[in-house]
Amino acid sequence: MAAAEDGQWVLMATGRSPTNIAVIKYWGKRDEALILPVNDSVSVTLDPDHLSATTTVAVSPSFSSDRMWLNGKEISLSGGRFQSCLREIRKRACDFEDEKKGIKIKKEDWEKLHVHIASHNNFPTAAGLASSAAGFACLVFTLGKLMNVKEDYGELSSIARQGSGSACRSIYGGFVKWCMGKKDDGSDSIAVQLADEAHWKDLVIIIAVVSSKQKETSSTSGMRDSVETSPLLQYRAQTVVPSRVLKMEEAIKNRDFELFAKLTCADSNQFHAVCLDTSPPIFYMNDTSHRIISLVEKWNHLEGCPQVAYTFDAGPNAVLIARNRKTAALLLQKLLYYFPPQDKDLSSYLVGDKSILSDAGLHSLEDVEALPAPPEMKIHDQKFKGDVSYFICSRLGVGINVVADESQALTKAKRCSIR
Numbered sequence: 047m048a049a050a051e052d053g054q055w056v057l058m059a060t061g062r063s064p065t066n067i068a069v070i071k072y073w074g075k076r077d078e079a080l081i082l083p084v085n086d087s088v089s090v091t092l093d094p095d096h097l098s099a100t101t102t103v104a105v106s107p108s109f110s111s112d113r114m115w116l117n118g119k120e121i122s123l124s125g126g127r128f129q130s131c132l133r134e135i136r137k138r139a140c141d142f143e144d145e146k147k148g149i150k151i152k153k154e155d156w157e158k159l160h161v162h163i164a165s166h167n168n169f170p171t172a173a174g175l176a177s178s179a180a181g182f183a184c185l186v187f188t189l190g191k192l193m194n195v196k197e198d199y200g201e202l203s204s205i206a207r208q209g210s211g212s213a214c215r216s217i218y219g220g221f222v223k224w225c226m227g228k229k230d231d232g233s234d235s236i237a238v239q240l241a242d243e244a245h246w247k248d249l250v251i252i253i254a255v256v257s258s259k260q261k262e263t264s265s266t267s268g269m270r271d272s273v274e275t276s277p278l279l280q281y282r283a284q285t286v287v288p289s290r291v292l293k294m295e296e297a298i299k300n301r302d303f304e305l306f307a308k309l310t311c312a313d314s315n316q317f318h319a320v321c322l323d324t325s326p327p328i329f330y331m332n333d334t335s336h337r338i339i340s341l342v343e344k345w346n347h348l349e350g351c352p353q354v355a356y357t358f359d360a361g362p363n364a365v366l367i368a369r370n371r372k373t374a375a376l377l378l379q380k381l382l383y384y385f386p387p388q389d390k391d392l393s394s395y396l397v398g399d400k401s402i403l404s405d406a407g408l409h410s411l412e413d414v415e416a417l418p419a420p421p422e423m424k425i426h427d428q429k430f431k432g433d434v435s436y437f438i439c440s441r442l443g444v445g446i447n448v449v450a451d452e453s454q455a456l457t458k459a460k461r462c463s464i465r
């Protein structure tokens with residue numbers, strides 16, 4: 047982000063937004079431009095300390111155009127989705143005054159002021175972990191703060207939705223539902239919080255970032271093809287998801303892990319079945335993803351009730367939700383037995399909440415080598431070193447937030463923070 051010239055003022059705001067992972071998937075739009083979905087979806091928000099986007103937005107009379115930098119590299123803002131978000135926020139901007147700093151911006155002046163936006167993810171963008179959800183949610187929220195937008199979170203979620211559908215769910219922490227809405231203008235297609243992050247503290251989330259050389263079909267084009275060609279998608283959206291969402295809400299309310307896990311796994315599998323039902327078929331999961339599903343299914347079966355839920359988005363990474371820490375530690379042992387690190391030490395092979403390693407009794411690579419074979423698997427002799435790039439251990443987390451600490455702002459420009 048460039049610094050202002052000639053001592054002109056710069057006004058800025060910084061926000062941090064988490065990523066989210068859907069346990070009832072959004073797949074298919076009924077309106078491409080407004081990004082209106084064909085069904086409701088439900089997600090869990092991941093702890094922003096482990097997976098989040100931080101965005102600083104700034105305005106200054108010295109800026110001559112709108113510009114954006116993602117992870118330090120300038121990117122174009124000309125796309126329709128960025129333009130929708132900028133337009134919708136500018137429309138709602140209000141008068142702003144900071145007497146001490148001598149800055150006064152009238153509602154109508156915001157149209158003439160250009161913005162500079164710098165965004166950074168605390169996880170690799172290429173890992174395919176819903177970076178656009180966190181990014182658009184953060185952009186909309188932070189621009190809203192800067193421009194003194196008074197709209198509530200529901201309204202902000204419907205603007206973030208126009209950047210990327212799943213972004214609307216990143217506004218809130220905990221468990222979130224995106225209500226598809228009925229109106230043609232999309233004003234009722236908003237996210238609501240079902241329960242906050244403190245509601246179900248036992249859950250532990252382990253993400254296996256699966257190595258993949260294959261170029262994936264983007265969610266946007268994949269779901270467009272599904273809407274056009276998959277009869278299963280019609281059935282899913284009209285018949286399966288409505289009752290599944292109600293059951294999921296019950297499961298969350300009652301902290302009923304058995305029901306939660308069954309619904310989560312079934313919905314992930316049906317989403318990938320829709321992908322196969324698409325013409326041409328879309329393959330997001332790979333052999334490693336299938337191996338992880340098989341491990342979890344066999345373990346759950348042996349225990350007689352689910353210990354772990356799995357879900358996969360538009361890529362091969364596994365998101366595993368364990369019912370508690372003890373289960374998560376056991377899960378980690380099983381995963382590391384089959385997928386030991388290749389050329390990596392343990393502390394870079396598991397990132398995020400590393401304390402799970404000591405819960406699992408894993409202090410060194412020797413401990414990993416000494417792990418016993420998981421009893422539920424029939425074939426023990428094969429290991430898949432290198433098939434998982436790394437693991438992330440996380441938990442449920444808070445929603446979007448203002449970053450008050452100016453040292454966290456992604457700019458060296460003259461600082462003039464708001465509020």
Ligand code: DP6
Binds near residue numbers: 213
């Ligand atoms: C499989 O929100 O990335 O992750 O609205 O076209 O930007 P666009 O798609 P996007 O799709 C996410 C699809 C999913 C499921 C989900 O997050 O619900």
